Amino acid sequence: MSASIDTLGTAVLEDTLLTFQRAKELAERALAQVSDDDFFRTIDAESNSIAILVKHIGGNLESRWTDFLTTDGEKPTRNRDGEFIVGANAQRAAIMSLWDAGWLALTSTFAQLRPADLTASVLIRGETMTALAAMHRGMTHISLHVGQIVLLAKHYRSADWKTLSIPRGQSGNWQRGAPTTPR
Numbered sequence: 210m211s212a213s214i215d216t217l218g219t220a221v222l223e224d225t226l227l228t229f230q231r232a233k234e235l236a237e238r239a240l241a242q243v244s245d246d247d248f249f250r251t252i253d254a255e256s257n258s259i260a261i262l263v264k265h266i267g268g269n270l271e272s273r274w275t276d277f278l279t280t281d282g283e284k285p286t287r288n289r290d291g292e293f294i295v296g297a298n299a300q301r302a303a304i305m306s307l308w309d310a311g312w313l314a315l316t317s318t319f320a321q322l323r324p325a326d327l328t329a330s331v332l333i334r335g336e337t338m339t340a341l342a343a344m345h346r347g348m349t350h351i352s353l354h355v356g357q358i359v360l361l362a363k364h365y366r367s368a369d370w371k372t373l374s375i376p377r378g379q380s381g382n383w384q385r386g387a388p389t390t391p392r
Contacts (some may be wrong), residue, residue, distance in 0.1 A: 218324020270311030
């Protein structure tokens with residue numbers, strides 16, 4: 210029984226990491242299509258720019274996944290409110306380095322996790338939950354913001370958007386096994 214639980218736990222860890230990595234890849238394929246101007250642009254006074262979303266994801270990931278099993282996921286050193294501010298002199302490369310640091314924290318942690326860790330108790334903002342529940346919470350949160358990045362990038366690129374999935378009108382080709390060509 211223990212071997213099958215370990216096998217399931219390993220599969221859960223591998224699949225969870227893969228799902229996070231796919232979200233990262235999707236966002237990065239969208240990010241590659243936007244200009245620096247669009248990276249920092251907002252659609253109205255109350256919305257976030259792609260830059261803010263990238264900065265927030267990086268900060269969230271670094272806070273949540275650093276010392277994941279041993280400290281509260283909301284680190285006292287995190288400046289969450291600051292993640293939603295991008296100064297006039299901000300540079301895209303500097304913001305992307307925050308993104309990279311967050312993803313590095315996540316992948317480094319997953320490299321250390323073992324099946325038994327899935328049921329460990331962890332804290333996020335003082336709330337106790339299993340590590341698995343924290344993973345699902347994190348995946349949901351990151352996926353939400355990746356969707357926002359993709360939506361904004363697609364909006365800004367308009368007719369020049371290169372689809373990240375099956376192009377419109379080509380689902381039938383995919384269903385028949387024919388290759389599709391991204392726009």
